Amino acid sequence: MRKHTNILATILALGCVTFAANVALADSGAKEAMGHLNAAISHANGAVMHGGEGHAGEVSKHAGEAIAHAEGAIHSMPSGNPHGAEAVSHLKEAVTHLKAAVKHGDQGHADQATSHAQEGVSHLDGAAMHAKEVH
Secondary structure, eight states: OHHHHHHHHHHHHHHHHHHHHHHHHHHHHHHHHHHHHHHHHHHHHHHHHHHHTTOHHHHHHHHHHHHHHHHHHHHHSOOSSHHHHHHHHHHHHHHHHHHHHHHHHHTTOHHHHHHHHHHHHHHHHHHHHHHTTOO
């Protein structure tokens, strides 16, 4: 009987260690994702600001930086929970619009680039709302 108790105690202890390690990894992933997400929002807002001033090239530059950070957030976001999965969905949609902003900015179409950058910001904000709930 004592042998079975020791085995059960060992299994329970290993389970707790594994759970704690997974929680720590998810937490560090969430922190990394939030860092990327905040940077993406900052750059996307910069794209919108420059677009409002008619600076199509700057829209492209900032939207490109926002894309890099949004993709970093996608790769580091813990997606094992519904909020993480929803955040990733918003991030992917943001990347789609930000890529369109880059394309239009490169063509000198500041108004269209700005419109896509604004839509990208909306999706990044949606991602941030869900990412804050990832544990």
